[in-house]
Amino acid sequence: xxxxxxxxxxxxxxxxxxxxxxxxxFFYGGMVRRKNILGVLMQCFTALCVITLxxxxxxxxxxxxxxxxxxxxxxxxxxxxxxxxxxxxxxGTIPHQAFMIYQAMFAIITPALIIGAFAERMKFSAFxxxxxxxxxxxxxxxxxxxxxxxxxxxxxxxxxxxGGIVVHINAGIAALVTALVIGKRKNFGHHPIPPHNLPFTAxxxxxxxxxxxxxxxxxxxxxNGLAVNAFVVTQIAAAAGGLSWAFIEWYLNGKPTIFGTxxxxxxxxxxxxxxxGFVGPIPAVVIGLFASVFCYIAxxxxxxxxxxxxxLDAFGVHCIGGIFGSLAVGFFASKAINPAGADGLFFGNAxxxxxxxxxxxxxxxxxxxxxxxxxxxxxxxxxxxxxxKEESLGLDLAQHREGAYTVLE
Amino acid sequence: MKLIIAMIQPHxxxxxKKALFEADVHKMTVTNALGCGxxxxxxxxxxxxITEVNLLKKVRLEIAVNEEFVEPTIKAIIRGAKTGNIGDGxxxxxxxxxxxxxxxxxxxSAAIG
Amino acid sequence: MKLIIAIIQPDxxxxxxxxxxxxxxxxxxxxxxxxxxxxxxxxxxxxxAKEMGNLLRKIRLEIAVNEEFVESTIKAIxxxAKTGETGDGxxxxxxxxxCVRxxxxxxxxxxxx
Numbered sequence: 267x268x269x270x271x272x273x274x275x276x277x278x279x280x281x282x283x284x285x286x287x288x289x290x291x292f293f294y295g296g297m298v299r300r301k302n303i304l305g306v307l308m309q310c311f312t313a314l315c316v317i318t319l320x321x322x323x324x325x326x327x328x329x330x331x332x333x334x335x336x337x338x339x340x341x342x343x344x345x346x347x348x349x350x351x352x353x354x355x356x357x358g359t360i361p362h363q364a365f366m367i368y369q370a371m372f373a374i375i376t377p378a379l380i381i382g383a384f385a386e387r388m389k390f391s392a393f394x395x396x397x398x399x400x401x402x403x404x405x406x407x408x409x410x411x412x413x414x415x416x417x418x419x420x421x422x423x424x425x426x427x428x429g430g431i432v433v434h435i436n437a438g439i440a441a442l443v444t445a446l447v448i449g450k451r452k453n454f455g456h457h458p459i460p461p462h463n464l465p466f467t468a469x470x471x472x473x474x475x476x477x478x479x480x481x482x483x484x485x486x487x488x489x490n491g492l493a494v495n496a497f498v499v500t501q502i503a504a505a506a507g508g509l510s511w512a513f514i515e516w517y518l519n520g521k522p523t524i525f526g527t528x529x530x531x532x533x534x535x536x537x538x539x540x541x542x543g544f545v546g547p548i549p550a551v552v553i554g555l556f557a558s559v560f561c562y563i564a565x566x567x568x569x570x571x572x573x574x575x576x577x578l579d580a581f582g583v584h585c586i587g588g589i590f591g592s593l594a595v596g597f598f599a600s601k602a603i604n605p606a607g608a609d610g611l612f613f614g615n616a617x618x619x620x621x622x623x624x625x626x627x628x629x630x631x632x633x634x635x636x637x638x639x640x641x642x643x644x645x646x647x648x649x650x651x652x653x654x655k656e657e658s659l660g661l662d663l664a665q666h667r668e669g670a671y672t673v674l675e
Numbered sequence: 676m677k678l679i680i681a682m683i684q685p686h687x688x689x690x691x692k693k694a695l696f697e698a699d700v701h702k703m704t705v706t707n708a709l710g711c712g713x714x715x716x717x718x719x720x721x722x723x724x725i726t727e728v729n730l731l732k733k734v735r736l737e738i739a740v741n742e743e744f745v746e747p748t749i750k751a752i753i754r755g756a757k758t759g760n761i762g763d764g765x766x767x768x769x770x771x772x773x774x775x776x777x778x779x780x781x782x783x784s785a786a787i788g
Numbered sequence: 789m790k791l792i793i794a795i796i797q798p799d800x801x802x803x804x805x806x807x808x809x810x811x812x813x814x815x816x817x818x819x820x821x822x823x824x825x826x827x828x829x830x831x832x833x834x835x836x837a838k839e840m841g842n843l844l845r846k847i848r849l850e851i852a853v854n855e856e857f858v859e860s861t862i863k864a865i866x867x868x869a870k871t872g873e874t875g876d877g878x879x880x881x882x883x884x885x886x887c888v889r890x891x892x893x894x895x896x897x898x899x900x901x
Contacts, residue, residue, distance in 0.1 A: 301798075301845075457802035458726035460719065519720045529722055566723025579722065655873075658799045663830045677885060680791075680850070682817055710817035729805070730818055749888055756890045765815075765899065767852050768886035769791055 268352060269359035275489035276357070276364045282480025283371035287314050287378050289473025293532070294382050296466030297578045299459065301660025302386045303466075303670045309393050313378040316394065317401050321370040328406035330356065330369065335418035338410045355415045357487040368484060369409075376405050376433045382580030383441035384448045384650075387657055390665045392650040396640065400440065404636045408436050408629055424625035425599060425607055425618070427496065428485035430540025430591040431629050438585020439633040441576060447641050448650060450575035452657050459577075464525055471528035475504055478535045482542040495603055496542035499550035500535065506554025507534020514562050529583060533561040536587030541595045544607045549598035553591060561586050589626055596622035676771040676784055677745050681736040682710055683756040683764040688734050691755030698751035700738060702787075708735040733764065739771055741784045789884035789897060790858050794849040795823060796869040796877040801847050804868030811864040813857060815900070817850040846877065852884055854897050 291310035295303040317325070324343050332355075333339035342348050350361040357365045377397040388396075411419040412426050419431075426432055451459065461467060482500040486493035511530025512522035537557035538550055545553070565582040576582060596619030599610035609615040644650055656664035663669060683691055688705065695703065709730035719726050740748050749766055757763055776786040796804055801818065808816060822843040831838055853861050862879055870876055889899040 453799070453802065460721060460726060515720065515723065519723070519725065521720070523720060525721055526723070562723055570724060658797070659830070663832070667830060667833050669832060681890075683890070706819055708817050708819040711814065730816075733817060735817060735819060745886075749886075753888065753890050753893060757893075759891055761891065763889075763891040765852070765890060766886075766888035767791055767884055768888075769882050770885050 267359060268361060269488070272357075272359040272488040272490075273361060273364055275493065276360050276368050276484060276487055279480035279484025280364070280368040280371055282477045283368070283375065283484065284314075284477075286371075286474050286477035286481065287311075287375050289470045289477055290375065290378055290381075291470065292466045293470030293474055293528075294385060294467075294578050296463040296468075296470060297382075297461040298385050299660070300462040300671055301662055303462070303662065304666055304668060305390070305661030306381060306385055308390065308666060309381045309388075310378050312390075312394065313381075313397055314374050316397060317374040317377060318370060320398055320401055321366075321373050325373055325401060325406055326366050326369065328402065329373070329409040330366075330414050332415050333410070335416060335421070336410070337407050338414050359488055365487065368487075372429055372433060372481075373401060373405055373409070376429075376437045377401055379433070379437035379580055379584055380441045380444060382578030383445040383576045385577040386451055386661060387448060387651055389648075389650060389652050390661075392644055392648055395644050395648065396650075399640045399644070400637065403640060404440065404633055405432075405436065408432055408632065411629070412625065419625050419628065422624065423608065423618070423621050425544055425595050425622065426540045426592065426625065427543035427595075428482045428539045430536070430588040430595075431625050434536045434539060434584045434588025435592065435626060435629050436633050438581045438588055439630045440637040441580035442574070442585065443634055443637040444641060445574050445576040445581065447638065447645075450573075451577060452654060454575045455573065461525065468524055468528050471531055475531060475535065478504070478539075482539060486543060492543055492604055495546070498547060499538055499542050499545060502547055502550040503534040503538030503554035503557065504531045505534070506551045507531050507537065507557045510534075510555045510558035511562060514558060529561070529565070529579070530558040533557040533583050533587045536584050537591035537594070540588065540592045541598065543604050544595050544599035544610075546598075546600065546603055549594070553594050553598070557587050557590060560590050589630075592622050592626050593619065596620075676774055676787060677740055677742065678769045678771045679736075679738045679740060679745070679748055679752075679766060680769070681738075681752045681756070681764060681766045682708065682733050683736065683752070684758075684762060685732055685734045687756045687758075687763075691736070691752055694751040694755035695738075695748065698744075698747045700740065700744060700748050700751060702738065704737040706735045706737075708733045731762070739774055739787050741787055789887055789900060790853055790855065791882045791884045792849075792851045792853060792858070792861055792865075793880040793882065794851075794865050794869070794877060795821070795846050795879075796849065796865070797871075797875060798845050798847050800869040800871075800877075804849070804865055807864040807868035808851075808861070811857075811860045813851060813853065813861050813864060815851065819848050819850075821846050821848045844875070852887055852900050854900055 291307045295306045327342035328338045331338040331342040348362050352358050353362040409432050411417040412432050483493040483497035508527045508531035512527045515526045516522040534554035534557045561583050564586045565579050597611045600613050608618045611619045710733040711729050774786045823846045887899045
């Protein structure tokens with residue numbers, strides 16, 4: 267039975283999640299030097315275009331059609347059989363296509379998140395091939411494992427409400443791998459590379475935060491109490507994360523910064539994502555507070571120490587947040603919030619924490635290896651990194667022949 | 676003819692402009708610049724990573740004048756820009772070999788005024 | 789006293805700054821300019837309309853020095869900015885007739901340091 271309220275809510279949520287990719291474009295775009303902002307915007311908007319078509323042609327089928335434990339089947343290629351009748355396996359009260367297009371937005375933003383790791387130095391052609399291959403060989407299987415009918419992590423009982431494992435850990439690990447293999451930006455570590463437009467980063471955070479309500483609350487797939495819970499804890503975790511990061515900086519560096527505050531808000535949002543449908547408001551405060559603590563340690567201490575150039579901290583913020591959030595489900599989950607879920611350690615079920623850890627490790631390991639292979643293949647065939655000269659000139663002019671800002675006039 | 680180049684604190688620009696107008700100096704070019712002198716820079720922190728910034732925002736004035744205006748111009752800039760603190764800026768005076776007004780093709784000190 | 793004006797590649801600014809500090813030249817002014825010499829610009833395309841973008845973003849440095857610092861300043865700039873490619877930039881040296889420190893109103897060579 268199609269429910270009008272649920273359908274309206276999921277469609278609106280799909281629109282909100284779509285807005286997150288342009289939001290991410292500005293979040294990242296403000297952090298790069300101004301000769302590279304168009305390169306970042308172009309990669310985000312290209313992901314929006316390319317992954318939509320990939321999803322329609324075969325991505326959706328590989329992710330959600332009934333199949334093996336590893337991959338979905340091929341029966342929904344080209345959306346064949348994905349019509350306006352509900353599919354009871356996923357959402358019984360909305361048209362199947364509403365579920366499909368909602369999930370498409372998740373498939374788009376996940377490869378877009380990785381852009382932060384290789385910003386300012388990847389060829390556009392290589393990005394195009396990378397995003398298609400990565401969506402097909404990494405996102406689609408992992409999505410099927412956790413959310414698809416018959417997926418092995420789903421059968422194991424792994425809980426991932428809105429994509430902490432599928433989206434944030436998956437993309438975050440891929441970000442770490444690409445940052446390691448593509449190498450540092452020229453002059454990285456030698457000279458400071460400050461963000462060129464922090465107001466854009468703040469604007470992008472606003473769009474991300476807004477879109478995240480669709481991301482988390484929409485994952486209830488119905489306009490019900492669970493969606494309200496997810497909406498409420500999303501707001502709480504973002505607020506706690508932003509404040510927490512600002513206070514950490516205030517204490518350690520003497521001044522709170524806008525860049526830190528928005529980074530903390532995004533860390534809180536990424537962290538609450540897997541837990542949004544399983545935890546209550548007070549655990550959400552704890553999750554948000556600690557999200558910033560862990561992400562701050564990753565970004566301010568571990569990254570400089572290890573010396574890898576995860577340029578915009580895709581790993582440091584999204585993956586660390588996703589891992590902490592996914593494990594937090596194992597601690598804080600409660601059947602009182604979501605009867606379809608499970609109890610966590612604090613509600614007497616230590617087993618769930620173990621299951622969550624298996625989900626995190628399996629996804630991280632698979633994403634690490636598969637991303638590495640995809641990268642190496644593309645590098646061997648067409649080359650991934652721009653020349654040193656093009657890097658100096660900036661991706662805007664070198665890869666797209668347009669400039670974001672005029673100096674004169 | 677002299678070309679006077681002055682580096683001043685950005686927030687003193689309105690005062691300097693006012694002082695120059697009072698000294699009958701109405702022609703100038705103003706640009707944003709970064710600079711450092713005895714005034715030390717400061718550090719900025721990005722996501723917890725501390726970055727030394729040693730170039731500070733300054734405003735750069737260029738004023739071409741005939742000899743008799745050199746001293747009044749220097750005095751006016753000092754009057755507008757001086758606070759007594761480090762970072763007030765500096766005035767450079769260079770000789771100007773030629774000056775041409777594009778519109779009329781006039782040259783020399785007639786072209787300056 | 790000389791005024792040294794150098795036009796360099798934007799991504800060489802940090803290297804040139806480092807070299808200048810090593811050479812004990814601490815007083816510089818930096819501004820962003822557009823320019824081109826032998827290096828060809830990049831043709832930009834906006835919605836199909838081509839635009840000969842033959843002006844490239846450059847950095848302009850101004851450094852006022854006493855005579856004994858002229859050579860070491862030039863050497864430092866060359867060391868920091870040289871890659872051997874076209875577009876490395878150029879250095880101009882002008883006579884400086886006067887220099888005034890705004891804060892103290894000192895003049896001449898002591899005002900420069």
